[in-house]
Amino acid sequence: MSDLAALGGTPIRTEPYPDWPVYDERDIQAVTDVIKSGRWGGYPYPGPQTAEFARRFAEMQGGGYAILMANGTVTMEVALRAMNIGWRDEVLVPAYTFQATAAAVMSAGAIPVIVDVDYQTFCMDPKAALSAITPQTKAIIPVHLGAEMADMDAIMDLASQNNLVVIEDCAHAHGAKWCGKGAGTIGHFGSFSLQSSKTLTTGEGGVLLCRTPELADRAASLIDCGRPHDKAEKIYTMGANYRMTELQAALGNVGLERFPEQAKQREAMAAYMDEALSEVPGVRILKRDARHTTRSFYQYVFAIDPGVFKVNNAVICYALDKEGIPCDVEYEAMHHYHLFQPKLSKLAVPSAFPDRFDFSKMSFPVAERASEVEAVWLEESIFRAGQKGVDDVIRALHKILDNRDKLAEATKSFQEK
Ligand SMILES: Cc1ncc(COP(=O)(O)O)c(C=O)c1O
DSSP states (O other), X not given: OOOOGGGTOOOSOOSOOOOSSOOOHHHHHHHHHHHHHTOOSSOSSSOHHHHHHHHHHXXXXXSSEEEEESOTTHHHHHHHHHTTOOTTOEEEEESBSOTHHHHHHHHTTOEEEEEOXXXXXXXXXXXXXXXXXXXXXXXXXXXXXXXXXXXXXXXXXXXXXXXXXXXXXXXXXTTOEETTEETTSSSSEEEEEOBTTSSSOOBSOEEEEESXXXXXXXXXXXXXXXXXXOTTTOOOOSOOBOBOOHHHHHHHHHHHHHHHHHHHHHHHHHHHHHHHHTTSTTEEEOOOOTTOOBOOOSOEEEEXXXXXXXXOHXXXXXXXXXXXXXXXXXXXXXGGSGGGOTTTOOOHHHHHOGXXXXXXXXXXXXXXXXXXXXXXXXXXXXXXXXXXXXXXXXHHHHHHHHTHHHHHHHHHHHHHO
């Protein structure tokens, strides 16, 4: 076996994986039409492109009333504010996700309470969530992470027993289904990011799926500088401008035409990856829950056993990357993000409630181990490059295994320097 590319050898793959986002003449035409129409922005909300995208997005996900916003962080803040959740209230968030999930809670003035994730899925552990509930807990934000979905049966039970609002963070789960129900339509709200790396993108953008038209009206007011959107009472709210623009929505409408075929292809290649990875020693495939009936996903996550590989996930990602395989360790455990450290953050919530942010007293072992030792996130582009795209990942992992002693030795001497 030749030397690892990380140690000066020849990479397994030199051909780049396909670019993202993809586009064709339809995107150019759609944007051109909006430019010519003169109605570029999001005011008055909703414009024709926005209304169409909202309707079609909700239809694709299989329910809810969609309000279109600037990104997939304000969507969660707006959902909380639409439920009057704010100062001093507690909101449960998973310990392993992007910091936006918890930052949105603080932007609403509430306290993010971090709970550990499940070993088999790296999504919120419902048992850990249950033990974090206090009389101040008002909402729970499960994140459907990578290619997984949180256990929505357990989370909805927990929420109904404790009177909690459920906001599904579906930034990674466009098109995914749990027991045949679309992600984001199971809880009270579903929050989607359309940022450029996401599998449905408008460059930037977000969708909030609301369970009822009344919630949707409140959300629409909050994103439209407080203008009333309820037909009857015409109530102003303390809103801001979080509207999506017509240019973005036009891209979304074209993206929706391609999405079903892309999702099907990704799902098939993910199943192929499951099979192939199951043969690689030291690799743990995350749980394939039978209730996760449609597996539309953002990135593919697996766990490595450092006892077998002799190095951790960061070193493996480095070595894979040098072999031409795009991947990352992705997220820190939530309590390690600087944003939440009271001494480093000037945000109101950590400063006002320092005891709730004393992370020296907290530990989230599954999330910490995922982040620092085990989790490898494979980029989505790998799943658009046919079987060869997946086969190259497997070949690269075998190459790392064959050269693990050399890699461990090189890592050690690098760390000692
Ligand atoms: C899990 C998760 N939640 C929320 C967000 C925030 O989305 P946006 O960047 O659109 O604000 C992201 C974005 O990357 C994410 O990965």
